[in-house]
Amino acid sequence: MTVTMTAIIGLGTILTAATLVWILSVRLRDASIADVCWGLGFVLLAWLYVVLSPGTTPRAWLVATLITLWGVRLSVHIFRRNHGKGEDPRYRAMRASHGRAFWWRSLFTVFWLQAALLWFVALPLLVAVRASQPAAFTAFDGLGVVCFAVGLAFEVVGDHQLERFRAEPSNRGTVLDRGLWRYTRHPNYFGDATVWWGMYAMAAATPGGWLTVLSPALMTLLLMRVSGVTLLEDSLKASKPGYRAYIARTPAFFPWFPRVPR
Template sequence: MNDVLLASLVALASAALLMVVTAFAARRLNRVAVVDVAWGLGFVLVALTSTVVGLTTDGDPVRRWIVLALVSTWGLRLAWHIRRRAVGHGEDPRYEALLGGPLDQVGLGLAVRKVFLVQGFAIWFISLPVQVGAVSDVWCWPIVVAGILLWTVGLLFETVGDAQLAAYKADPDRPKVMDRGLWRYTRHPNYFGDACIWWGVWLMAGLGSGWVAGLATVLAPVAMTYFLVFATGARLLEKTMMQREGYPAYAARTSMFFPLPPKG
């Protein structure tokens, strides 16, 4: 229990420090959206610090390094993808709507309260299975393997979905709405992939450490799924997308989140 508490405190301090640095970067660049790049990096940092704490414990070393590798792969890929996509663009309209204006008008204090504190806490909370798994022994390896497989499915949905969307945007003869490949079966394959990844991490590092650890950390993937579907993900994006020509018809025949055969 002391090992878990130590890993959790170190993870909280790491997430807080990252958000402080990100807030200063946002003020210098006048863009709150830099926090989106820090989001993936925050999980990498927590996984790394938790692994360091785990080196002093009796936790399973093989599972510890697997979790670090998989979380780092996801987080670094996400940070790189968002950074590349943001080049040449200004502030994300979502953050201006949330804050009631651009950063230089509303002030850094409001952004800290509404964005940076919230995202820092979310990184710490969602990464609870990572923290527990770094200092715990493996209870059931088949569950860990199932988590690795689910994580792999999630990463495939993310990477393939992003690649298909990039190809669509580069096509001068593209249709008005992207409904090819994975996007034919779900309107948000990247968000679905994210959810699979974090349920996979929970299986590997949470439930894989025992049913008590699993129950204690199950709200972490639940929270991530909620963010992806309702809070800052699909539902919020849909408000804008529904104004585009052809998108309501696409939405009527295509599942929003879980991949399903299109209707009609």
């Protein structure tokens, strides 16, 4: 089976899975489950590519295992964070805007759109899993594992620090500016992007793998300019009085030391 055919099967599989999740969301009247299933979608594609590959290398098993660790952790975290809180405000606003048509429009604007983005971002997984050469690990593989570990650490630690901060009633309405959040306003988003640059490095270790560079670039763009930093900060500026001062002293995405006010 060619790489192109495997990619097409992957796209069809993830669109089918997204459709099933959409049907469940209609029954639950909660489109937020799209976010819960985001990480699991990558896990599904990674192991599908392993199954469809003509042969599996140690790199293939490593890539699939790392993405499983990342994807399951992310989905469990989002489920725990959202459980019992109703539909995410973003989807509630979309539901109010579309009215009765939201139930079917959400298939295209939420579930299939996310599935298509997921499939594109996951292209480095396809390349890294299917490649038979080089059979041995390279320096690029090592770089990929390091980037993945750093990214996952930023996500896990950042999410844990934020969860503890929110659990304290006295912190309501205030800004978390300690721990990793002292050096970047979005350590979890930075970690997510770094994970995918790590996956790209492992794909780049194989012939032609460098061509998938647009996949991590797209993920980084989405996190920085579309669904991540920009979208979230629009609401935080209005809900947290100290957030503008936090913006003035703390880098938005890439970690660095806080700026000293003049």
